[in-house]
Amino acid sequence: MASTLFTQRHSPYKGKSVGAYSSFNLALHVGDDSEAVERNRFSLSRDVGPSVYMNQVHGNSVVIVDSHVIAQPTADALVTQEANVALVVLVADCIPLLLWDNKESCIAAAHVGRRGLTNGITSNVLEIMRIMGARDIQASIGPSICGACYEVGDDVFQEVVDLFPLAQCKSHRGGRSLDLSKALEAHLLADGVEVVARGGCTNEDENYFSYRRDGHTGRQAGVIWL
Numbered sequence: 045m046a047s048t049l050f051t052q053r054h055s056p057y058k059g060k061s062v063g064a065y066s067s068f069n070l071a072l073h074v075g076d077d078s079e080a081v082e083r084n085r086f087s088l089s090r091d092v093g094p095s096v097y098m099n100q101v102h103g104n105s106v107v108i109v110d111s112h113v114i115a116q117p118t119a120d121a122l123v124t125q126e127a128n129v130a131l132v133v134l135v136a137d138c139i140p141l142l143l144w145d146n147k148e149s150c151i152a153a154a155h156v157g158r159r160g161l162t163n164g165i166t167s168n169v170l171e172i173m174r175i176m177g178a179r180d181i182q183a184s185i186g187p188s189i190c191g192a193c194y195e196v197g198d199d200v201f202q203e204v205v206d207l208f209p210l211a212q213c214k215s216h217r218g219g220r221s222l223d224l225s226k227a228l229e230a231h232l233l234a235d236g237v238e239v240v241a242r243g244g245c246t247n248e249d250e251n252y253f254s255y256r257r258d259g260h261t262g263r264q265a266g267v268i269w270l
């Protein structure tokens with residue numbers, strides 16, 4: 045059985061980052077003190093083992109992690125069959141999607157934002173997992189900004205809703221908004237994936253970093269390991 049974890053601002057550890065990044069920020073690219081981030085990453089790795097982070101670019105590239113991958117690959121999803129490595133996706137409103145095969149053939153971590161939903165990153169990951177032998181895939185959709193909080197402009201709204209009608213939502217203020225998490229869940233179910241959990245809203249829950257709420261902020265993680 046794969047193990048999964050979604051970190052929060054102050055959980056499962058009181059982190060070393062301060063100010064806007066307080067306290068368990070795991071991202072090096074957001075302007076935080078890199079020594080504090082490395083100490084936070086070290087705390088996490090003591091529990092989950094050696095971890096692979098991505099240089100996430102809102103693309104649809106999947107990297108297969110084997111014993112040769114040690115650097116930080118540029119990708120928005122990682123897949124592995126290795127039992128001695130944890131896969132990490134960093135987010136602050138985007139969806140951290142964790143996937144595993146019940147027969148333990150492989151696991152995956154994916155970064156699914158608005159662009160990830162529309163550019164097919166999820167289908168790409170599922171295809172690779174199935175090539176690796178996965179027949180019974182389950183998913184956990186981590187905490188992300190909810191439909192009522194994710195108000196967008198008309199062009200963006202239309203672009204997403206044309207592809208994912210279920211993403212259509214109304215914001216707290218009555219504006220056009222997107223429920224990416226709901227659209228992703230429906231997409232996974234239609235592809236034969238069982239969704240076992242869907243997390244709450246990062247914008248409303250101050251236990252999480254939220255880019256929409258805070259702008260200058262840290263990143264929490266979705267982590268999966270065999």
Ligand SMILES: [Zn+2]
Nearest residue numbers: 190193245248
């Ligand atoms: Zn919300």
